[in-house]
Amino acid sequence: xxxxIAEKILKSHLLDGELVRGGEIGIRIDQTLTQDATxxxxxxxxxxxxxxxxxxxxSVAYIDHNTLQAGFENADDxxxxxxxxxxxxxxxxxxxxxxxxxxxxxxxxxxxxxLIGSDSHTPTAGGIGMLGIxxxxxxxxxxxxxxxxxxxxxxxxRINLSGALPDLVAAKDVILAVLSLLGVxxxxxxxxxxxxxxxxxxxxxxxxxxxxxxxxxxATTSLFPSDEVTRQFLAAQGREEAFSPIFADxxxxxxxxxxxxxxxxTPLAACPHSPNNVRTxxxxxxxxxxxVCIGSCTNSSLRDLLTVAAILKGKTVHPDVxxxxxxxxxxxxxxxxxxxxxxxxxxxxxxxxxxxxxxCIGMGFSPNSGGVSLRTFxxxxxxxxxxxxxxxxxxxxxxxxxxxxxxxxxxxxxxxDAPTVTLPDRFKINDNMIDMPAPPEKAGEIEILRGPNIxxxxxxxxxxxTLACEVxxxxxxxxxxxxxxxxxxxxxxxxxxxxxLSEFCxxxxxxxxxxxxxxxxxxxxxxxxxYGQGSSREHAAxxxxxxxxxxxxxxxxxxxxxxxxxxxxxxxxxxxxxxDYAALSLGDEIKIDGLLSAVKNGGELYIESGxxxxxxxxxxxxxxxKILAAGGLLNYTKGV
Ligand code: MIC
Ligand code: SF4
Numbered sequence: 001x002x003x004x005i006a007e008k009i010l011k012s013h014l015l016d017g018e019l020v021r022g023g024e025i026g027i028r029i030d031q032t033l034t035q036d037a038t039x040x041x042x043x044x045x046x047x048x049x050x051x052x053x054x055x056x057x058x059s060v061a062y063i064d065h066n067t068l069q070a071g072f073e074n075a076d077d078x079x080x081x082x083x084x085x086x087x088x089x090x091x092x093x094x095x096x097x098x099x100x101x102x103x104x105x106x107x108x109x110x111x112x113x114x115l116i117g118s119d120s121h122t123p124t125a126g127g128i129g130m131l132g133i134x135x136x137x138x139x140x141x142x143x144x145x146x147x148x149x150x151x152x153x154x155x156x157x158r159i160n161l162s163g164a165l166p167d168l169v170a171a172k173d174v175i176l177a178v179l180s181l182l183g184v185x186x187x188x189x190x191x192x193x194x195x196x197x198x199x200x201x202x203x204x205x206x207x208x209x210x211x212x213x214x215x216x217x218x219a220t221t222s223l224f225p226s227d228e229v230t231r232q233f234l235a236a237q238g239r240e241e242a243f244s245p246i247f248a249d250x251x252x253x254x255x256x257x258x259x260x261x262x263x264x265x266t267p268l269a270a271c272p273h274s275p276n277n278v279r280t281x282x283x284x285x286x287x288x289x290x291x292v293c294i295g296s297c298t299n300s301s302l303r304d305l306l307t308v309a310a311i312l313k314g315k316t317v318h319p320d321v322x323x324x325x326x327x328x329x330x331x332x333x334x335x336x337x338x339x340x341x342x343x344x345x346x347x348x349x350x351x352x353x354x355x356x357x358x359x360c361i362g363m364g365f366s367p368n369s370g371g372v373s374l375r376t377f378x379x380x381x382x383x384x385x386x387x388x389x390x391x392x393x394x395x396x397x398x399x400x401x402x403x404x405x406x407x408x409x410x411x412x413x414x415x416x417d418a419p420t421v422t423l424p425d426r427f428k429i430n431d432n433m434i435d436m437p438a439p440p441e442k443a444g445e446i447e448i449l450r451g452p453n454i455x456x457x458x459x460x461x462x463x464x465x466t467l468a469c470e471v472x473x474x475x476x477x478x479x480x481x482x483x484x485x486x487x488x489x490x491x492x493x494x495x496x497x498x499x500x501l502s503e504f505c506x507x508x509x510x511x512x513x514x515x516x517x518x519x520x521x522x523x524x525x526x527x528x529x530x531y532g533q534g535s536s537r538e539h540a541a542x543x544x545x546x547x548x549x550x551x552x553x554x555x556x557x558x559x560x561x562x563x564x565x566x567x568x569x570x571x572x573x574x575x576x577x578x579x580d581y582a583a584l585s586l587g588d589e590i591k592i593d594g595l596l597s598a599v600k601n602g603g604e605l606y607i608e609s610g611x612x613x614x615x616x617x618x619x620x621x622x623x624x625x626k627i628l629a630a631g632g633l634l635n636y637t638k639g640v
Contacts (some may be wrong), residue, residue: 090144109132118135
């Protein structure tokens, strides 16, 4: 039997286990990336593991999230990351150079290679046939040290594309259609591969919009084949030698196959507060809007911004709308400037932001109270924009630009002329903002620069044999890491300071949670389905650990967050019967007997609450058992 694209890459990188779907495998990682909001924790852990020099083919540290500097904290973090990168053999992309996923694609991605990143949108690289996976920071640190990266061998989902996109219908509409088909849990435990004749009609930036937002399906990653379109893109980046073709074998086996006719798609929007709450733009047409934000790792390519500039050229943004544009990279920004498109954007009234994540992570541009914001981003979770009662809709650059002109939700197909955008034969290449590390013989001379806001990472400890405590929080389904550990301009500066960060933990759901957790000396959290979806931030495990959370009992967990819980010694327990979720309430005293033994050796587990005895399940691989029993991956790696 033939192989899927993912199986071919996994097979050539397999270090441990067998390619049997559902089993645990360890793979060799060729490249890693970090960004600054998760990066300080990654490098603190790299240091804690006594790794002097990274062992990957390439590791890059990007600064793109915390670029707003209203105090010393972010600037100190950047300085720390720059110095630690230089010392340990990591390339450093300076602030202002752009968003990690966009730059990595332009300058470093290689079809057929493996990449893990401490950011959930690392699968963007799948648009050129690179296996990119989002991971917790500690997993990334281990991979930098040359260790294998462990995942459950995913099942394979295939999406066949046919036809071609109509004018003003975009790649964003394709992924929104997939989200409406599969939902935010539809990709959990799976790799999504795109194939079929329609693939050839999509450029690399369009493919990466689709693979980027595959993260919102909960998928391990998404992949396009590496074909002639990929070769041309890499050649235009001056990197043709990085190209190699990769396709799925015709007889590859998939667990599910879906068909999407590109020519039948219409403009779509994800409505508040979930990326899979999808409706057609025509249904929403006429709704008054206050703000439009164009950018993020989903839609900030040259192709996207040239399209937006062409739509806005010679016109004026509606007086009731504030429009921001953040280019994805310095390459995009300079090319927009050189061809005059930047002037068209400025002239139409766009507020141009620096090349960074910006409003996507709540770093500025929060909407007005109760405001309606149309964003070309990938997440519209409650409060993520910085305004709790705002309504955020996720749309294509085409829909965003048309709506910015009219001041209401507008189907871009009303624009008479669809802009024709052709990608250049040669992008403007200048890597002057990506610093080289020091050569190994000079590394000893480099001083690591730490600021007062950079605090040590808390260490986990082995689970108790009998856990007796209280339910200190009960939450519903699809809790995101933005609920657990919110981001935004006020909180992100404390990503290197877990004690300070803990004051904000879960406050979106329950303002009293941090106080209660402290007063009770910790306890357990009860969650619903897909607990911990969204970002890869390990702070969503580290901070609860700091607040004394010893276990989370949920109906099910999202992949990266579950791995992060295990990495920090928090036990991810599942209800054997989902209905038992109703039996536990905030403040209940609970007891779990034999927890440590069950972690080590398996066996039956119950949670006792009053008269009730509720069955739990804890499915762990041998490796995960050892990690949890050691109180987390750092202890396990160091043999503590
Ligand atoms: C996000 O989009 O939520 C982030 C910010 O990029 C996160 C990482 C983080 O929390 O720092 C992600 O997607 O992993
Ligand atoms: Fe940055 Fe937003 Fe992309 Fe996360 S989703 S990496 S915050 S642009």
